[in-house]
Amino acid sequence: MIFQTRLKGAKATLNVNGQHFQSIWFDESDDSVCIIDQTRLPHRFEIVTLNTLSDACHAIEAMQVRGAPLIGVTAVYGVYLALLEDPNQLAVALDRLAATRPTAVNLRWALDRMNAALRNTLAEKRVEVALQQARAMEAEDSAICADIGTQGVKLLQEIWDAKLDKSKPLNVLTHCNAGALAAVDWGTALSVIYKTAEVGVPLHVWVDETRPRNQGASLTCWELGQQEIAHTLIVDNAGGHLMQQGLVDCCVVGSDRTTITGDVCNKIGTYLKALAAFDNDVPFFVALPVSSIDFTLIDGIKEIPIEERDAEEVSHLNGIDEKGQFSKIRLCPEGVAVSNFGFDVTPARLITKIITEKGVFDAQQSQLQRLRN
């Protein structure tokens, strides 16, 4: 298995049964791209090989890969795979990949970068340049996510230092999966947690299951388990009660798109947790790469398009049955009307700090505009 060789000794967060992994990597042996199939976790750990543009589009659409940073890197590898098939289908590839998910802004950012690097490159050079670019962006994403974690440590360390009852760990609540599985490596919100654990702060994570797709229950629990960070699974309804009872020291979440004013678009339900955090004086941190800031937007609630996904994500659930087989069950009466918005917007006023690879900022335009190129 090539990936074992390739990642041997790599400084990756994602330990799977003690072996280092990234969520995506290039396999030099056959010019293919490998991903961990996240629709099979936590029940099966399976590697999928992407060979074509269609494979890459499918991986994003079917959410074999998800999470803003990882979607971006998968898309740029998708451009490479497309050019490998046909060096003249750059425009087609960019269009098809851009249409896979409407909300995450760094999908478009990543594709714009590929376009800039490739549009004036001769056809016979495109494949090579595309691969260089994709591998560079893969490495860059990993470094950025590691830096996000490092930047966040001081915030959590401060809360830990101020915590009176040191017999209990620092309780951090997170929503969805903004971990190594949402990026090439490290993640955003979970990178902060990993880096804080590295400096010796005792941590416990409350994991929102994150309906409808349960990325918390399936991915975050699995990832934290592999990294041996203490965690407890809760339903999305529980966070308010836990905060009221003083059982949450801070919240850390990721973001799919952030306005220049600091409004954060993230997995549906994030806004409800931010309201509860605000109501209970619990710091609410959002960890994100600068590439996910959309400097063109002022009002997140009015301006960010919210993806609506398939009704079946709500009406049905996938899991492992008592025989250990994958099974899909229906929860509600047959044919019931369903609404399934994938994201919501948390207004800047509810956010304590925004953690980026370039530092920690207030959720305010006066601060965030400094990050604009």
Added chain:
Amino acid sequence: MIFQTRLKGAKATLNVNGQHFQSIWFDESDDSVCIIDQTRLPHRFEIVTLNTLSDACHAIEAMQVRGAPLIGVTAVYGVYLALLEDPNQLAVALDRLAATRPTAVNLRWALDRMNAALRNTLAEKRVEVALQQARAMEAEDSAICADIGTQGVKLLQEIWDAKLDKSKPLNVLTHCNAGALAAVDWGTALSVIYKTAEVGVPLHVWVDETRPRNQGASLTCWELGQQEIAHTLIVDNAGGHLMQQGLVDCCVVGSDRTTITGDVCNKIGTYLKALAAFDNDVPFFVALPVSSIDFTLIDGIKEIPIEERDAEEVSHLNGIDEKGQFSKIRLCPEGVAVSNFGFDVTPARLITKIITEKGVFDAQQSQLQRLRN
């Protein structure tokens, strides 16, 4: 089937395929108590017969019946069944039934009433008196719930009258199931909806699925479907986004226990919806029988014990698989730690009005104490 005769012509809300039903009724033909098994809904409509104290305790514990009013009535029938087995086991029966669920206050209220009626009754008269009392409380619960609905109509009618865009129905969000299935009949929150529909207001209900047990997805959707009230199923995470986008005109929920100061303990997650309603100027109504007000409590967050339930309710889910069979699936890694609080407390400051059978009140002690006997 006796229950068809018994309920023929009864003015019951709960239509099941056009037939009138209550959630619980007495079957004169064999001195038994019948319930709809709510753990089988919406997939199967099954009647369960309770013959013993153990049957009644099991029905409450296993949540074949649930909802504060219905738990109370089931418990008083449980006392009757216990005395039918042995007229001298009144104290035992009261203790066992009181221990079935710790949060709902009208379980205790109902048992106290039974105790008051029975403790000075001669053993040979107890069975008869217990049955009279249980049947009276059953009828009373139905009448109270109908009155709660009637009292709430004016609130929803007012919002409808003020709504500018009458091309859309009045959008009401509800959490969990506070319907006919949570009571003998009518329900509390859904009674307001049924009675408002009766006066001709066009209604559409957003139904929170209500993890972990999905009473919204399974029971409320089923009940509203049978009653032909338009509704859409959403995940618990979605309500904040819908309110931000102006898609919710008001929220109506039930309560398991309410303090004299107006703090409302209801299904976990209610507090998060109340926060979102407050943040978006959406009226938040709580519909409840006076029997669920605990006049001894001042601070709901500090004083109300919150039931913790089995981890498997979070880690596993029941539904119907693709072959139409009941199936239980696991969502998360095996052996993950789980926390499962059943309720939370919504502070009075977030509640617009409390709707009772005796009128509509502000969530304030000065108003609610008038309801004290």
